[in-house]
Amino acid sequence: MSVNVGTVDRVFRAVLGVVLLLxxxxxxxxxxxxxxxxxxxxxxxxxxxxxxxxxxxxxxxKTCKAS
Structure with a gap:
């Protein structure tokens, strides 16, 4: 599977995930x-x-930059 989540999207999801778990x-x-x-x-x-x-x-x- 190829990468399709960019850096900003990734950080947002990580923060949201931690907040929801808290x-x-x-x-x-x-x-x-x-x-x-x-x-x-x-x-x-x-x-x-x-x-x-x-x-x-x-x-x-895809929210990541093309490589």
Missing amino acids: LAFTGVASGFWAWVAGLVGIVMLVVAATRMCPIYAIFGI
């Missing part, structure tokens, strides 16, 4: 919403780490 694990979000925040946070961190977004791949979107 919301889930500190008790700010509870019940169903804590699970949603936790799962979305994990997905955001995985996408930021791998620089590959499956949804971007489906739609042919």
Whole structure:
């Protein structure tokens, strides 16, 4: 799979992932919403780490510079 997430997008996803995980694990979000925040946070961190977004791949979107 090719890289399709640029630097700005990657940083944004990493920060959002950490914030969502903090919301889930500190008790700010509870019940169903804590699970949603936790799962979305994990997905955001995985996408930021791998620089590959499956949804971007489906739609042919690339936010990274051409190499």
